[in-house]
Amino acid sequence: MEIVKNASLGPVRVDGLDSNWPTQVDPLQDGISSVELIRVSGSDIDIVNAARVSFGKITTKIEPKDDKLIRYLLRHLHTSPFEHNQLSFRIKTPLFVARQWMRHRMNSYNEISYRYVKSKLEFYIPADWRYQDQDNRQASFGKFQDEELLNKYQVALQQASQAYNDLLEAGVCREQARGLLPLCTYTEFIFTCNLHSFMHFIKLRTAAGAQWEIQVFAQAMLDLARPYFPVALDEWQKICSEQGL
Numbered sequence: 001m002e003i004v005k006n007a008s009l010g011p012v013r014v015d016g017l018d019s020n021w022p023t024q025v026d027p028l029q030d031g032i033s034s035v036e037l038i039r040v041s042g043s044d045i046d047i048v049n050a051a052r053v054s055f056g057k058i059t060t061k062i063e064p065k066d067d068k069l070i071r072y073l074l075r076h077l078h079t080s081p082f083e084h085n086q087l088s089f090r091i092k093t094p095l096f097v098a099r100q101w102m103r104h105r106m107n108s109y110n111e112i113s114y115r116y117v118k119s120k121l122e123f124y125i126p127a128d129w130r131y132q133d134q135d136n137r138q139a140s141f142g143k144f145q146d147e148e149l150l151n152k153y154q155v156a157l158q159q160a161s162q163a164y165n166d167l168l169e170a171g172v173c174r175e176q177a178r179g180l181l182p183l184c185t186y187t188e189f190i191f192t193c194n195l196h197s198f199m200h201f202i203k204l205r206t207a208a209g210a211q212w213e214i215q216v217f218a219q220a221m222l223d224l225a226r227p228y229f230p231v232a233l234d235e236w237q238k239i240c241s242e243q244g245l
């Protein structure tokens, strides 16, 4: 996975973090898709302090006993201390991925509107085809190349693009013309969550049963967020692997 550094927008950084740490990734590696971490507030210390407020205590520096506390919280599903922080990402992904993504309701979203602007007609073209899984009706397996199928896919995209442009040129409004946009059309949105909801999303969407295209977005977000919550995300991942997740 190629990781590029974003020179313009950068998240609020926690002390001691390498300022060269990447903030943007192209998960589908097609030069169009993007996950950009645009803002982070909070850190492992805030998780510890949220838990210790019960005892009227405040911590200013993470110590080994705090790792233990974070692990305890995660193991006993004491989830609320993981909610006093915020991660915001700017996402560019095909519509069919966004459709799955926005089923996760405990987050905030704002998306580009093809009522307001004309679509740039950027499409996701899979690098490989996958076979339909015969047992799990949602799933796919394997991969193969087929130039003829790729050609059919691209011709269909050209026809859809042409028809979309024709309708707009004939004076049809954008909100109706967009009905012709295929599900592989790229959309953009801002996704904001807290670490509790983030871990829930990542667990569900990096699992083998999730569609590969959303899996790579979830993995990219985890990679970008890891340095901001190193203890919590490390402990959480250990628990996930112990549970075979």
Ligand SMILES: Cc1cc2nc3c(=O)[nH]c(=O)nc-3n(C[C@H](O)[C@H](O)[C@H](O)COP(=O)(O)OP(=O)(O)OC[C@H]3O[C@@H](n4cnc5c(N)ncnc54)[C@H](O)[C@@H]3O)c2cc1C
Residues within 6 Å of the ligand: 103, 104, 105, 106, 107, 138, 197, 200, 204, 205, 209, 210, 211
């Ligand atoms: C592999 C996979 C396949 C899927 N396939 C389908 C499918 O075929 N069709 C389909 O419709 N969806 C499908 N989904 C979406 C799935 O049903 C969930 O909507 C999605 O994963 C979001 O999960 P969530 O509700 O836990 O997350 P969030 O919406 O972020 O909610 C987080 C948590 O808050 C609580 N919560 C949120 N809303 C409510 C509520 N109304 N009532 C009570 N508790 C609530 C729950 O504890 C929930 O786990 C699929 C998801 C995955 C991962």
